[in-house]
Amino acid sequence: MDSDASVSNAAALVVSPKVQEKLARLGINNEMDLALHLPIRYEDETHVFPIAHAPQGMIVQIEGIIVHNEVVVKPRRQLICRIEDSSGSLCMRLLNFYGSQVKAYAVGKRVRLLGEIRHGFFGAEMVHPKCRIVKENEPLATAMTPVYAMTAGLPQKTLAKLIHQVLRHSKQPGLFDETLPDVIIHRYRLPGFKDSVFTLHHPPPDTQVNLLQSRMHPAWQRIKFDELLAQQLSMRLHYRQRRSRIAPQLNQKHDHGLRIRFLAQLDFSLTMAQEKVIAEISRDLTSEHPMQRLLQGDVGSGKTIVAAIAALQAIENGYQAAIMAPTEILAEQHFQKLSAWFGPLGIQVGWLSGGQKKKDRLSVLAAIESGTAMLAVGTHALFQEQVNFYQLGLAIIDEQHRFGVHQRLALRMKGMQQSGIVPHQLMMSATPIPRTLSMSYFADLDVSIIDELPPGRSPVITKLVADSRRNEVVARIQQACQQGRQVYWVCPLIEESETLQLQTAMETCETLCRIFTDLNVGLVHGRLTAQEKADMMALFKQGNIQLLVATTVIEVGVDVPNASLMVIENAERMGLSQLHQLRGRVGRGANASVCILLYQQPLSSIARKRLKIIFEHTDGFEIARQDLRLRGPGEFLGARQSGVPMLRFADLEQDGALLTAAQSVADEMLNDYPDLAQRHIRRWLGDKTEYLRV
Incomplete structure (x- = not known):
């Protein structure tokens, strides 16, 4: 077997099927997985x-030496042993123990305990220390003892033994060979890969413990650099592969006919930030290679206008555009807005959703297939088997992180014609992505950012109010409605849950109807049909409903400028991104707006931190940065949705310099050392690169 193959597919471990199954739970399928x-x-x-x-x-x-051993039953059953040396004594207390341990830790036995000494009821004690029976003058360990992540049925001793076997007696020739060229190792003063792995599994006695524990030791730095580089290489490779495909060239028309007519009918002007990102997207659409661009913009920054202008560029060139949104309400909002914009331009907009009547659905499918409808708007219904596009040139995915990898790929595949032409893809997100996260997990995308809000938007004042002051909130709602304003009251659940003890939307609606007998109170939630939701939102937008009780289905896309007050129930239960998105539903007009976060006490530590962040910050990027620190990248991105392999060792907050270095090395390796680059990717990612093409 050549060394390249050994790196890519280190043979299955020679262990019993049962052990193999347990190792697989830890993501260990071969020798390199064990070494790492x-x-x-x-x-x-x-x-x-x-x-x-x-x-x-x-x-x-x-x-x-154990000088006393007894099992006590009060206040709870526990094994207590007193251990004595020439300087003094302490108690070992075991709250969970087996009968065999009572016999093993008999009086007169010599033991070594590893744990933290605390002062309790019995004086100095160790609770549940690591305990070993030893002989007198038994040699001490010569190196730090590693502790590994485990799974049920696979103890430390077994894992350590398997790892030791791989390090000392690997069956794979070249398993630990370098995948970095010497020039890069010397430039960044990196230790060798093999030395780093061996050091981390068996640190020499003189190793500084604090550097190991904080993962700042040079060996850790090498491992983290390699991991980040593998991610960058994989992303850049997929970026290059996409750039090798052919897309329709959607050239800018000299007269910009549709765009000029479209902008002329708007009653506002575009911001400088919108103009900038429109130029970036427009330039990409003229390329013969598929655009893969992420458009980021805070809540209310005007991403839909940008998407509309991109769609017009496709339509002017005779190609269709499709806009896919994650919820019926958001898709319906897009449809209403784009129909109003595009209707006067003579462009038919097709609407597809899961809850449509068969007759309407068949009519829209025919219009999309024939090219009569040049813009299609919908939910995941857009990529179902029956949908055939006449000529799809641009796929736009709103709130892209809410779709699974299969769904995002399926829409793109819809547009692939027999000639192999791939549609351009624009993804939009109102959840700003912190810079280090963007560099790491979106290295295969071009990113455009709308970094200013349209003029005339009033800042939203955020207030934290304990549930016990609910009467003050009721008075505030009455005052707002008397002034002709409208109000949202957001509840997290629609059914009673004993475990979460949250107010339900239905109960809240009934209660508010009894309190505000002079107001029209509406209710919208996820169990309503698409038509029922649309009807309710239309009534609210028209001002026929003053107070709208809603679940988080209104989180994105809902635009009612007259709504200037929002109350969010049980705000302590929601994530930062969700709170920021919800808050963005008010402050969309010229009136001063307020968002009241109602919370129940006692607050957990994490809930207290979240509420403090949302209270102190209105900038979505800063909120996202703080959120990343609280949750880590896996939760922030929705790892299962994104399909992107998560980092195991590198910390984006701590290792920004390593990420910058890995980013600059990736293209160099792909250009000058392509074989080493491939081996490096396979060592670190194996088969985990499947969905990076999405």
């Missing part, structure tokens, strides 16, 4: 402290 199953922390068993002089507040090892 690096310790989550280390235990220092290289020193023994005298009991009386052992430092407090840290994990230490002591050794002594």
